[in-house]
Amino acid sequence: MNSIFMHWLVIIIGTLILSISISNPFYKLIIGKKIQFRSIVQIILRTILFLIGLVLVFIGLYLESI
DSSP: OTTTSHHHHHHHHHHHHHHHHHOHHHHIIIIITTOOOOHHHHHHHHHHHHHHHHHHHHHHHHHHHO
16 A cells, blocks of 8 residues: 555655745745755755755656556
């Protein structure tokens, strides 16, 4: 039963990471209040989070198609 819904979990986690990287209020709520970065580090961190989220969504879609 766990392997059936694993792809949905990966897609949801990927979407959550994508929303953290794209949405400024969500980023400030989750990361911004805990850790303060300089502006260039924030851009790099958001880009890395975006790419990780995108890869996780596509991995979830691949697992769903198997």
